[in-house]
Amino acid sequence: MIEFKMPSLGADMEDGTLVEWRVKSGEAVKRGDIIADVDTQKGLIEIEVFEEGTVDRLVVKEGEKVPVGTVMATIIPIGALESSRKESVQVKAVSEVKQKAKTQITTEPAKQPLKEGSIVSHKHLKISPLAKRMAVEKGIDLTTIKGSGPEGSIVKKDIELAAKTKEESHMEASEEKKEIASRGIRDAIAMAMSRSNREIPHFYLETRIDISKALEWLKETNKERELKDRLLSVVLLIKATARAIKEVPVVNAYWENGLQLKDVINIGFAVSLRKGGVVIPAIHDADQKSPAELMTLLKDLIPRARALKLRSSELSESTITLTNVGEGNVDKVFGVIYPPQVAIIGFGNIVEEAWAENGAISARPVIHVTLAADHRAIDGYLAGRFLTALKHHLQNPETL
Amino acid sequence: MNDQEVKATIFKLLHKIAPDIDPEELEMNDNIREVFGIDSFDFLQFIIGLDEKFGVTTPEDDYGKITTLNALISYIKSAK
Numbered sequence: 125m126i127e128f129k130m131p132s133l134g135a136d137m138e139d140g141t142l143v144e145w146r147v148k149s150g151e152a153v154k155r156g157d158i159i160a161d162v163d164t165q166k167g168l169i170e171i172e173v174f175e176e177g178t179v180d181r182l183v184v185k186e187g188e189k190v191p192v193g194t195v196m197a198t199i200i201p202i203g204a205l206e207s208s209r210k211e212s213v214q215v216k217a218v219s220e221v222k223q224k225a226k227t228q229i230t231t232e233p234a235k236q237p238l239k240e241g242s243i244v245s246h247k248h249l250k251i252s253p254l255a256k257r258m259a260v261e262k263g264i265d266l267t268t269i270k271g272s273g274p275e276g277s278i279v280k281k282d283i284e285l286a287a288k289t290k291e292e293s294h295m296e297a298s299e300e301k302k303e304i305a306s307r308g309i310r311d312a313i314a315m316a317m318s319r320s321n322r323e324i325p326h327f328y329l330e331t332r333i334d335i336s337k338a339l340e341w342l343k344e345t346n347k348e349r350e351l352k353d354r355l356l357s358v359v360l361l362i363k364a365t366a367r368a369i370k371e372v373p374v375v376n377a378y379w380e381n382g383l384q385l386k387d388v389i390n391i392g393f394a395v396s397l398r399k400g401g402v403v404i405p406a407i408h409d410a411d412q413k414s415p416a417e418l419m420t421l422l423k424d425l426i427p428r429a430r431a432l433k434l435r436s437s438e439l440s441e442s443t444i445t446l447t448n449v450g451e452g453n454v455d456k457v458f459g460v461i462y463p464p465q466v467a468i469i470g471f472g473n474i475v476e477e478a479w480a481e482n483g484a485i486s487a488r489p490v491i492h493v494t495l496a497a498d499h500r501a502i503d504g505y506l507a508g509r510f511l512t513a514l515k516h517h518l519q520n521p522e523t524l
Numbered sequence: 525m526n527d528q529e530v531k532a533t534i535f536k537l538l539h540k541i542a543p544d545i546d547p548e549e550l551e552m553n554d555n556i557r558e559v560f561g562i563d564s565f566d567f568l569q570f571i572i573g574l575d576e577k578f579g580v581t582t583p584e585d586d587y588g589k590i591t592t593l594n595a596l597i598s599y600i601k602s603a604k
Contacts, residue, residue, distance in 0.1 A: 351572055354584070356565060356568060358565070398542065
């Protein structure tokens, strides 16, 4: 039996509130399936399962707040269920009956607004066929409605009014939730950044990169692309960072009882929230994605990050952080490392600057890149090598 | 489509990419991206929205021509 526990979505998370189960007992799950929505300091997070099997028991109830590590559900591993069926004919028969019952459960839609039966049970209510159909579609409880039609019958406009009221109250609740989440994010940032400042001996390096080739390459590429497929310079920054990490892997690590190099390159991409706060979803395997694939991924990731609707793996698996917060605002950004990571890369705004080369001065688009590194893990020489590699890749955009 | 209708559609697009802003706060000659803190990602979504709503495909070279509400309305009307 597998115990599915409340996951930790970062060093700063202590507990989470189960908002909704997305699965039922008896339902089959596979790796990567979202099985629950959990409210954390970082918003409403979709929790993924990393095992394959059948949900046995949902231990934690919706609305319950539990510490990290609490068993939330039990899952029967896929092999275990099959082997138990082979035990004997009798057992098999029982198992089949159980399985059938489970299948019946799973074939029910996850969110059935209102069962047909519930309308039948309110036969005394007078309701027009159209209104009845609409009520089922919109999930309106007929017992809460006072009909305005002839002899108090429920008509189309009553359902429309009820649906509107329901939607408004839902929106209010969602706004309220956003406010609470926003306060939670502040606390989470405070905790993580205080720990970082307390524990991590930061040092900083900066370089400036002539980005004219990259911008030219982007311009030419975008001319050939449809509007919706245009690329942004940030995807080149991400890809060049991933390539530089391949050359100097020490920046892609955790400091947990010593240095632990990571063999995957999951770049945490800092997404700022307009009302304050920042969330850092992971771009998994960034080194293996093309600039176009990174753009497609960002189109999905950024809006979900801003709406605080991320998946557990996106919040917990970053191996290094990249902040592009300088874009449009400031020339240089010196970051604070997100523990247990050992480095954060900061990109400033692209600005036109005087550039001296081969004894001549010209105006070039330039980006200032900084690296804040953990001196327990990295020394100046390798940190410098990393920035040099990053510069090389950004200046050869056609190879990204 | 008159100026008011174009403006109303622009406001809807702005609200869509940044639900927490109030487009009504915008003056005709304000820099839209600066006032609302719209980054390059949001701006691209906005440009895609302009194409969908007005059939105006804005080349990257023209991004500098549509920084204010006034400029944007003129640009859309001349491009249509």
